[in-house]
Amino acid sequence: METMLFVLVILLNIVTQVLSGCASNKIGIGTVSTGREIQGKREWKVTVTNNCDCPQAPIVLNCKGFQPVKKVEPPILEKRGDQCLLINGRPLGPFASISFSYGMDSPFVLTASMSECVLKF
Template identity: 85%
Template sequence: MLFVVVILLNLVTQGLSRCLFNRIGIGTVSTGREIQGKREWKVTVTNNCECPQAPIYLNCRGFQTVEKVEPPILEKRGDQCLLINGRPLGPFASISFSYAMESPFVLTASTSKCLLKL
């Protein structure tokens, strides 16, 4: 019985280590549009993990867009931005949003958790 528990804990630990916030991919491309004289950028956030992740927070210190991003998608909370109201982003799923600034803003994942089901 102890052997089974050790194996199970090992599998859970391996699953969690593969599904940290460093498995959140973020890509930014120019849309070619201008909003209030600023270039528009499209961001795609992808969960590159086998399990859903939530809540996903992005580092967004200094993020100031002239184009409104809907709060259900991205909500600025001080220097952090909460993605999709803290709801899970499924395995290998993506979500996109656009913003307008002079140059692309480097968004990085700061925290997320794997919602591992046993």
């Protein structure tokens, strides 16, 4: 029994070390102009990608000063002060992406401030 427990602890340690590299630095964010307008402002399309081999949640973005002319739908992006919660805190799957658009004069630089690998047992 002790041997089994020891092996389990070692395996969990290995899994934790492997997955610890999956954090907010593995969230890619790209912004491109769509060529369209929203209420007289340029439309920008943002794609957020999980560049990790595990689901990540919650994904929180720095969005201090982000004030688009039309609010992004809350199920996709919910502004909470200087932070924005992506997809209601639900996991974004491994190597999956989600996109949304907004209208502003120029692109807003969004960065990931927090995310964690979600393990399902």
